[in-house]
Amino acid sequence: xxxKVGQCRQQRKLHVMSQASALQLDVGTDLSPRNPPxxxxxxxxxWIRRGTRDYRNAGYALFFLGFASFSLIYCVxxxxxxxxxxxxxxxxxxxxxxSLTTGLLAVSIVLAGAFSQALxxxxxxxxxxxxxxxxNIVAGLVPSWHWLLVARALEGVVLGGVPAVAMAWLAxxxxxxxxxxxxxxxxxxxxxxxxxxxxGMGLVTDYASWHIAxxxxxxxxxxxxxxxxxxxxxxxxxVRQPGFNPRFHIEAWGMHLRNGRLLRVYALGFTLTSIFxxxxxxxxxxxxxxxxxxxxxxxSLIFLAFALGIVxxxxxxxxxxxxxxxxxxxxxxxxxxxxxxLTVSTSLVIISAGIALVATGYFxxxxxxxxAVGPVAGRHKGHAASLYLLFYYLGASVTGSVAGWxxxxxxxxxxxxxxxxxxxxxxxxxxxxxxxxxxxRPNQFSQ
Numbered sequence: 001x002x003x004k005v006g007q008c009r010q011q012r013k014l015h016v017m018s019q020a021s022a023l024q025l026d027v028g029t030d031l032s033p034r035n036p037p038x039x040x041x042x043x044x045x046x047w048i049r050r051g052t053r054d055y056r057n058a059g060y061a062l063f064f065l066g067f068a069s070f071s072l073i074y075c076v077x078x079x080x081x082x083x084x085x086x087x088x089x090x091x092x093x094x095x096x097x098x099s100l101t102t103g104l105l106a107v108s109i110v111l112a113g114a115f116s117q118a119l120x121x122x123x124x125x126x127x128x129x130x131x132x133x134x135x136n137i138v139a140g141l142v143p144s145w146h147w148l149l150v151a152r153a154l155e156g157v158v159l160g161g162v163p164a165v166a167m168a169w170l171a172x173x174x175x176x177x178x179x180x181x182x183x184x185x186x187x188x189x190x191x192x193x194x195x196x197x198x199x200g201m202g203l204v205t206d207y208a209s210w211h212i213a214x215x216x217x218x219x220x221x222x223x224x225x226x227x228x229x230x231x232x233x234x235x236x237x238x239v240r241q242p243g244f245n246p247r248f249h250i251e252a253w254g255m256h257l258r259n260g261r262l263l264r265v266y267a268l269g270f271t272l273t274s275i276f277x278x279x280x281x282x283x284x285x286x287x288x289x290x291x292x293x294x295x296x297x298x299x300s301l302i303f304l305a306f307a308l309g310i311v312x313x314x315x316x317x318x319x320x321x322x323x324x325x326x327x328x329x330x331x332x333x334x335x336x337x338x339x340x341x342l343t344v345s346t347s348l349v350i351i352s353a354g355i356a357l358v359a360t361g362y363f364x365x366x367x368x369x370x371x372a373v374g375p376v377a378g379r380h381k382g383h384a385a386s387l388y389l390l391f392y393y394l395g396a397s398v399t400g401s402v403a404g405w406x407x408x409x410x411x412x413x414x415x416x417x418x419x420x421x422x423x424x425x426x427x428x429x430x431x432x433x434x435x436x437x438x439x440x441r442p443n444q445f446s447q
Contacts, residue, residue, distance in 0.1 A: 080094045130225045139151035167374070180319075191307075252380040
């Protein structure tokens with residue numbers, strides 16, 4: 001496999017040399033039919049194609065990456081009521097353990113996407129994931145609320161080197177004809193991590209303590225980081241840009257922010273995670289209070305609904321490759337809206353069904369929207385992906401905290417109204433996406 005990568009790079013080097021030779025032609029050069037000019041042909045990108053060993057290894061590696069990053073980000077979500085009790089803070093204040101992580105993650109993602117152009121994708125993702133795992137262990141050891149928030153905030157900073165860089169790596173290295181499927185596997189890994197992080201935290205907290213739960217999860221994610229490093233194939237199409245040129249990055253971000261189609265995709269990301277974070281943050285408070293009074297383990301079991309996300313994200317990615325992204329986005333938001341309406345019920349069974357539908361619709365929408373970023377952007381995919389995730393995590397941070405005010409002053413009906421409104425907004429945004437521009441375009445690759 002290393003030999004193939006070296007051969008590809010040698011071909012590109014020879015291609016550049018042929019260009020240099022062609023540029024040396026002057027007025028006195030014989031251009032007769034016996035000595036025609038050198039024909040310059042573009043060397044196509046060396047895609048990783050479906051069915052190959054590299055494709056399988058990349059899928060496994062990115063599954064580990066998604067598992068570790070999302071379990072670390074969201075592991076505190078089922079613990080918010082426990083934090084409120086242990087540290088004597090309000091529900092809105094306890095949500096800072098998650099909102100600070102996602103808020104700083106949103107900012108650091110943009111910077112990480114820029115620095116990855118100079119540092120390389122693979123190493124940056126590994127270092128980011130390893131540091132975040134170690135900080136999660138630290139969070140389990142600190143004695144006070146404020147130090148816990150500091151550790152969680154730093155986790156958000158270092159995790160910025162994972163999501164946008166992973167999306168850029170996929171767009172650069174995977175055959176565009178199978179990009180949706182590969183993106184779906186990565187999103188499936190995030191769903192598995194989000195589910196197991198939450199469920200595992202609840203179970204360990206009930207039988208030991210939340211401190212032990214944080215430490216155990218950090219150790220598991222450190223092992224996942226090592227597996228990721230061993231499995232991910234080296235980059236074939238990435239072009240390193242040494243140094244840091246602020247003007248280049250500002251121009252790249254500005255180009256994407258002037259792209260109306262990309263702005264709609266960014267708004268979709270904000271909308272999706274607003275629904276998801278608001279609903280799951282305060283479902284834990286609702287079910288742990290009266291009249292349900294569920295234990296920490298019982299509340300954490302609602303996150304088993306994420307198993308549907310593992311399947312739906314992978315299936316949605318393949319369907320988007322075949323039918324286009326707009327129909328899948330509309331279906332995702334419709335499923336989420338129905339799920340939100342079901343959670344208004346007082347029946348625990350119907351509430352659980354509603355939560356399962358919201359999780360399914362969310363992962364369909366996120367898989368399809370994130371897969372649209374690279375093809376719609378065309379150039380500078382790392383910058384485009386970082387902006388998508390900036391909006392995505394701002395939705396989790398801002399709406400996740402604002403929804404606490406709705407919960408405290410209006411109860412669950414107010415939270416349902418907020419999330420239902422976002423589902424309707426997402427439907428409108430999906431309808432405005434031009435159908436012709438949302439399917440993958442196979443001739444585009446990162447610059």
